[in-house]
Every structure is written in structure tokens, then in C-alpha cells.
Amino acid sequence: MVKRIVILGGGTGGTLVANRLRRSLDRETVEIVVVDQDNSHVYQPGLLFIPFAMTTADAITRPRERQFHPGIRFHRASIERVDVEHDQVILGDGVTLDYDILIVATGAILLPEETEGLAGPVWMDRAFTFYDLEGAVALHQRLESFPGGRLVVNVVDTPIKCPVAPLEFCFLADWYFQQRGIRDKVDLVYVTPLDGAFTKPVASRTLGNLLEQKGIQLVTDYNTATVDGSEGRLISFDDREVSFDLAVMIPAHGGAAYVGASPGLGDALGYIETDKYTLQSKVKDNIFALGDAAGIPASKAGSVPHFEGDVLVTNIMRFLAGQTLDARFDGHTNCFIESGFHKALLIDFNYDTEPLTGHYPTDVGLPLLKESHLNHLGKLMFQTFYWHSLLPGHDVPGVGSAMPLRGKHLEATPH
Ligand SMILES: Cc1cc2nc3c(=O)[nH]c(=O)nc-3n(C[C@H](O)[C@H](O)[C@H](O)COP(=O)(O)OP(=O)(O)OC[C@H]3O[C@@H](n4cnc5c(N)ncnc54)[C@H](O)[C@@H]3O)c2cc1C
Structure with a gap:
């Protein structure tokens, strides 16, 4: 009987694992279906460069369906929920997909509404993000007309996608304002909930030194409670204030919205509890997760699904053959x-x-x-x-x- 593997999400992880699986598995015996809500695959690392006019939205976007090898079915629809008990995915277009194996690769979403004041009138007015395409393009326009003042880059909470991207934004902003000849009119401030520039001690020291050399102020242990758009200030849970003329926000992240509507599938943040070595979920044996959607202690970075891909394909082939899962991801x-x-x-x-x-x-x-x-x-x-x-x-x-x-x-x- 033909087995069906359904992959939720056709971003970095979903696409590469679909293509790797298609090469490894016989088309006559295994069907592969990828579900995604749209047909635009954005190269997310390129979002960093849009505000500084180093690239454009068009240059980092390609049709999603064209990234799949022949023999992979792309189903464009929003995912409404997963029925874990009955091995079914319910889609927004009324279709229900049965699966033998489910791979969750729906990434992480931005949750600006989780921070008081952030999703209000200040959003896209004095507070922007470069973490999605619309925000990166709007921020580019704002930066071009920025006359100088206090630019604050704030990571609201962790985990976030690409934990180094906000630091890169600071470094590029220093360079960008020097090119424009107004660096002396701009105060750059990096505000983070961490106790240093980064999580890991050696990297934190190096990156902290770089911030200092470039004259970028570092504010640590800062947990943003409120964004006051009219006064231009961040207020933390311990009542510290950071004023801004322009805020570049990295909002809190969570798992894809349908996870919360799928009983038993996700944790409180909407991520899938997953064995950090085998990538098999702890939800049910026939559910696997990779990339940002997986609740494992690896970074939420594109290199992670890249390095996970090989392990996941090996373990899925072993699962189909009824063997123990012995390929291990080391968190690379x-x-x-x-x-x-x-x-x-x-x-x-x-x-x-x-x-x-x-x-x-x-x-x-x-x-x-x-x-x-x-x-x-x-x-x-x-x-x-x-x-x-x-x-x-x-x-x-x-x-x-x-x-x-x-x-x-x-x-x-x-x-
Ligand atoms: C600004 C920025 C810079 C970055 N820079 C780097 C970098 O330099 N290096 C690096 O390694 N990583 C970087 N990353 C992180 C990297 O892009 C992600 O970690 C990676 O794309 C994760 O892959 P994924 O497959 O888990 O999720 P994604 O690639 O985000 O794919 C998730 C897919 O699921 C789909 N989806 C979600 N919900 C639903 C639903 N309900 N219905 C249907 N489809 C749905 C989405 O449409 C999307 O296509 C960066 C990210 C950002 C935002």
C-alpha cells in the first residue's frame, strides 16, 4: 500500500527535507505532500539587507512551488489544525489530508501583540521590524528619511529566529549612518533580555567588544513590558525606561497559530516537543519536527534544518522499515x-x-x-x-x- 508523508510548511526545512526524501524514497510506494499557505519563498537572511538598500524584496523571493523536485505534490492552503489521534491534517480549503508520517516544519511566527502597546499606532510608525518582508521594506523607507536621533534595537524575548540578526542590524546601522555622513547625529542602542551581547560566553565577549568599538550602547537584562509610542519609550517589567526616536523591534516569537488549535500537538509556546537527537516528536511516533517549529535547544537558524535534514531522512527511512532511529543530530x-x-x-x-x-x-x-x-x-x-x-x-x-x-x-x- 502507498504510504503518505505530509510535510507542513514549505520553507527552508520543509523544502529541503521534501527534496531529500523524494530522492531517497520510491515514488511508487511513498507519496510526499507539502502544504504551505502561500507561493512566495522568502530567503529570510536577505531581510537584514533590505533596510540598508543592499537588496530588494524581489531579489530574495522566489515561487515556492518551483523549489520542489518532480514527484512532490505542493498543496497551497492554510493549515487549520492537526488531528493527532486520527493522523489527519485539516486545511482551510476544506480538504482533509490523511498521513502515515507527519513532518512539522511550519517555523515560528512574530507576536507583536504579546507586548503592550507594540501592535498599536506605534507599529510601522515609530516602531518597525525587519523580521518580515513588509516590515523590512517599510523600515528601509523610514531609515532613508531618518534625520538622526536615538535608534533603539530591542529583542523583546527569546527564543528568536537567527539570534545574531539584531546585532548584525546594529553593526550595519553604524556603517550605514557613516556612509550617509550623519553617524555623529545618531545614538545606537542595543537592548536585550540576555546578560550580554549573546548567549555563549566566548561569542558574547567578542560581539560585546565589537559593539563597544563601534560606539553602540548595550543595555542588558532588559525585559520589555510596554512600548509607549506617543512618548517614544520602552518600559521594562522592572520599570527601567529606554527612550527612542526610532525603535527596531524583534517581537516575541511563537509556533505557528494552528498548533494551539491542535490538541496535544504543541507546548505552551506552540513549538513541538521533540527528541533533540532523533527529531522524532514526543507527541506521537509518526510525527517528526525540524527547523524553527521544533522545541529543541538548538538555535532557530536556517543552518539548523540544513544540518538536521540528513538525520531526519535517515530516521524516517528507518521508521518506515520498522527499525530503531539511530541517526543523531548534534545541534550543529x-x-x-x-x-x-x-x-x-x-x-x-x-x-x-x-x-x-x-x-x-x-x-x-x-x-x-x-x-x-x-x-x-x-x-x-x-x-x-x-x-x-x-x-x-x-x-x-x-x-x-x-x-x-x-x-x-x-x-x-x-x-
Ligand atoms: C531577519 C532574519 C535573518 C535571518 N538570518 C539568518 C542567517 O543569516 N542564517 C541562518 O541560518 N538563518 C537565518 N534566519 C533564520 C532562518 O531564516 C530560519 O531559521 C529558517 O527559515 C527556518 O526554517 P523553517 O523551515 O523552520 O521555517 P520557515 O522557513 O519560516 O518556513 C515555515 C513555513 O511554514 C508556513 N506556514 C506557517 N504557518 C502555516 C499555516 N498555518 N498554514 C500553512 N503554512 C504555514 C510558512 O508560510 C513558511 O513557508 C534569519 C531569519 C530572519 C527573520
Whole structure:
């Protein structure tokens, strides 16, 4: 009998895993259906560059259906809910899809309404986000006419997608206002709920130093309670105020909205409780999750579903064959960190090893935790790699799923 794998979400993770599965599984015996609500695949790392006129919305968007290999059925509809007990997905167009295996890859959504005042008149007036396409385009227009003043970049809560993107925004803003010749008229402030610039000690120190060198003020341990648009101030739960002329907000995130309408599927934040090694959900044996939707202690970054893909495909094939799931994801993540002036840093880490100095993927690769022009070129070239290698699910020689230790300066690890 033909088995059906339904993949919810045709973004980074859903697309690459659909393509990898299609190559590995016989079309006569396994049907693959991907469901997504729209037909526009946005290369999300490109959103960072739109406010600074370094790219455009058109340049980072492609038709979603064209990213799938032949033999994959793309069903365009909103997901209303999953009936976990009966192995069914109920869609907004009235269709009910039965599945043998469900892969949840519906990512994370922005929740500005979770912060008092943020979703009110201030939104897209004095407070913007570059975390979606509409916001990034509107912020570009606002930045172009910004005469100077206090620009505050605020991460409301964690976890967020690409935890380094708000720092990159600060670095690029410093560069952008220097290009415009008004840097001396702009106060840049980075406001974060963390106790430093980043979560991991070595990277936090390096990135904190970079903020300082660039004259960007760092405000830590700040949990935003209210955004007061008329007075232009953030107010924290412990009553500290940060004033702004222009706020660049990274709103709280949560899992996709349908998860909350699907009894038993998600946790309180709408993420899917998942085994961090096998990627099998803790909800039911035939449900798996990858990417931002998975409730695992890995970063919400596109490199994560990239490195998870291989593990997930192996485990799904083993599941179909009735074997134990023995492929393990080690939490491998890497991110370029654009730092302005045609330079970038690179970090590479996993569940057990924090970002360290050295090189990636071996002793002679890209420099880690160090500004370099080579990393900037890597960041720019990544978009081509994304469309032509990562999404189609090709293996890259020398870059495997597991984090390489070779090339890293392990002695930098603090105990
Ligand atoms: C500004 C920004 C910069 C970033 N920079 C980087 C970077 O430099 N490097 C990096 O590795 N990562 C970066 N990321 C993060 C990266 O883009 C995400 O982690 C990655 O796309 C996650 O993939 P995913 O498949 O889990 O989710 P997504 O790619 O977001 O896909 C989720 C899909 O689910 C669909 N969906 C959701 N709900 C429903 C529903 N109810 N019905 C139907 N369909 C639905 C959506 O339409 C979407 O297509 C960045 C993100 C942002 C926002």
C-alpha cells in the first residue's frame, strides 16, 4: 500500500527535507505532500539587507512551488489544525489530508501583540521590524528619511529566529549612518533580555567588544513590558525606561497559530516537543519536527534544518522499515555575522561546544569569530548556495551534518 508523508510548511526545512526524501524514497510506494499557505519563498537572511538598500524584496523571493523536485505534490492552503489521534491534517480549503508520517516544519511566527502597546499606532510608525518582508521594506523607507536621533534595537524575548540578526542590524546601522555622513547625529542602542551581547560566553565577549568599538550602547537584562509610542519609550517589567526616536523591534516569537488549535500537538509556546537527537516528536511516533517549529535547544537558524535534514531522512527511512532511529543530530549551527564595512564574522557550534575561534570547516577554512572580508563574501554567496544547493538537498563535499572539531581552538573554552 502507498504510504503518505505530509510535510507542513514549505520553507527552508520543509523544502529541503521534501527534496531529500523524494530522492531517497520510491515514488511508487511513498507519496510526499507539502502544504504551505502561500507561493512566495522568502530567503529570510536577505531581510537584514533590505533596510540598508543592499537588496530588494524581489531579489530574495522566489515561487515556492518551483523549489520542489518532480514527484512532490505542493498543496497551497492554510493549515487549520492537526488531528493527532486520527493522523489527519485539516486545511482551510476544506480538504482533509490523511498521513502515515507527519513532518512539522511550519517555523515560528512574530507576536507583536504579546507586548503592550507594540501592535498599536506605534507599529510601522515609530516602531518597525525587519523580521518580515513588509516590515523590512517599510523600515528601509523610514531609515532613508531618518534625520538622526536615538535608534533603539530591542529583542523583546527569546527564543528568536537567527539570534545574531539584531546585532548584525546594529553593526550595519553604524556603517550605514557613516556612509550617509550623519553617524555623529545618531545614538545606537542595543537592548536585550540576555546578560550580554549573546548567549555563549566566548561569542558574547567578542560581539560585546565589537559593539563597544563601534560606539553602540548595550543595555542588558532588559525585559520589555510596554512600548509607549506617543512618548517614544520602552518600559521594562522592572520599570527601567529606554527612550527612542526610532525603535527596531524583534517581537516575541511563537509556533505557528494552528498548533494551539491542535490538541496535544504543541507546548505552551506552540513549538513541538521533540527528541533533540532523533527529531522524532514526543507527541506521537509518526510525527517528526525540524527547523524553527521544533522545541529543541538548538538555535532557530536556517543552518539548523540544513544540518538536521540528513538525520531526519535517515530516521524516517528507518521508521518506515520498522527499525530503531539511530541517526543523531548534534545541534550543529553556523551563522555569518555581518559587521559592516564589507566584513563579517562566522560562528559554528553545537549542543556541547560553544562558538570558538579557529577555522571552519577545517584548519584552512573561513576564520571563526573574527571579522574578515572572506566571511562577508561567504555571507553574500550564501544566497546562491541556498537556492541551488541547500533547498534542493544536495550534499556539500567537506560539510557534513555533524559539527567539525578540526580547525577549532578548543583551549578557548572556559570551564
Ligand atoms: C531577519 C532574519 C535573518 C535571518 N538570518 C539568518 C542567517 O543569516 N542564517 C541562518 O541560518 N538563518 C537565518 N534566519 C533564520 C532562518 O531564516 C530560519 O531559521 C529558517 O527559515 C527556518 O526554517 P523553517 O523551515 O523552520 O521555517 P520557515 O522557513 O519560516 O518556513 C515555515 C513555513 O511554514 C508556513 N506556514 C506557517 N504557518 C502555516 C499555516 N498555518 N498554514 C500553512 N503554512 C504555514 C510558512 O508560510 C513558511 O513557508 C534569519 C531569519 C530572519 C527573520
